[in-house]
Amino acid sequence: MIRAGEVVLAPCHEYQAVGGMAGITSASSPMVVVRNEQHGNYAYSQLFQGPAGGLQDRDAYNVEARKQWRWLDSVLGPTLAAAVKEVGGLPVKPIIARALEMGDECHNRNSAGSSLILNALVEAMFKTCRDRETLRQSIAYLSWADQFSLCVSMAAAKATTDAAKNIPYSTVVTTMARNGVDFGIKVSGLGEQWFTGPAQRVEGLYFSSDWGDDDAVPDMGDSAIMETYGIGGHVQAAAPALQQFVSGSFSRAVALTREMGQITVGTMDEYRIPNMDFATAPIATDIRKVVQTGVTPVIDTAIAHKKGGVIGAGQTRAPQQCFSEALRAFAAKYRTPGAA
Known part of the structure; x- marks a missing residue:
């Protein structure tokens, strides 16, 4: 279907969206929606699938992943939608601010942020969800899915950075994303042009001694929107x-953190x-x-993991190449006519 053109593939960023890790989002995916109240634009993020990863058997992983996505679409998505509507929406920036004060950096660690979201929605879930088993499953999910708030923070970060796009002469980075092969950035004054370098290996800890560097792919996903925004790696000391x-x-x-400054x-x-x-968080690279x-x-x-699933966590760096290429392109675009 893809080869025949029946299914069109494009980066999430082209649709004001972000997706963690593989980032696969389709028209039927339940999404977090965040509105930038200052500028009126919207951004979207897929829901957190949950810790269904690390399975060595590809077929078993695919079965579990499909099962979880159907549940997100049919059970959690509608339950959360009703609760969010009941409370009139959640103010995301105050949630991120409180999470930072409680030990999150809002990328790899999201325990506080996820707890804050559950606390904000649980009463509304009881008021709007009439099916006891659906309610139980939804609350259970939010209780153990301590990375859930990342999808909310990612959408907020995307809504913020999108508002900084296309400002003439601006050298601020508005997008950072990676796909396991390339690491790409976009720059405000250069519009939608990608500048790429090789995705880097991740230095970190594997969740099992069964896994190692040979099992892992280089850095991937849209979640680097958090560092584009100025959270995550930029505020290491918070977590x-x-x-x-x-x-x-x-x-x-x-x-x-000081180095990011x-x-x-x-x-x-x-x-x-x-x-x-x-200290205040350093923002806008x-x-x-x-x-x-x-x-x-x-x-x-x-x-x-090369076959699917999350098998560890850690840190990496963006490659220098994409920033150097972007600066050369910036100089070419904005060079004064006749200047040396």
Whole structure:
């Protein structure tokens, strides 16, 4: 069907959407919808599938994945939709801000954010869901799916970064994404043009001794929208527990956060890091600063198995190549006529 043109493939980012890991989203997928109240644009993210990964048997993985997606579509999606409508929508920025204060960095660690969302919706779920078993399953899912809030944060990050697109002369990065082969970025002043480099291996911890580097694919997924926004790897010090994935330390986490401040335009007052005397989060990566300093964005990420599923977590870096190419393209586009 794909070869015949009956199914069209495109990056999620072309549809104001983001998807974690493989990022596969179709017309029937239940989605998180976030509205940027300041600029009026929308962004979307697939729901969190849940920890159904790590299966070595491809057929078994496919069966479990399809089963889970049908459940998300028929059970959780409608239940959450009714509850969100009942409460009039959730304010996402305050949830992210509180999650940072509670030990999340809102990419690899989302335990606090997911708990905040469950607390905000549970009463409305009881009011709107009449089927006891559906209610039980939905609450059980939100109780153990501690990465659920990532899909909400990703949509919020996408809605924010999309509003910063197409600003003439702006060198701010508006997209970072990877597919296990290439790492790509877009820059505000350069519109929708992709600049790519090789996706990097992930340094991290495997969830089982059965897995190793030979089982893993390089960095992949749209979740680097969090670092594009200025969360995740940019605020390492907010979630020092994640350093266990890379045999690191709290001082390393602080150093990484300060390093990200060298390549960003400014900070966001709403997002603060308690462990650094409530320092503000560094946001808006500038391609000029990346090239000048040689420092590339650090990405908090999961590790995917070649046959499907999540088998670990850790950190990686964006490749320098895409930033250098973007800066050359920027210079060519905005060079003053007649200048040397």
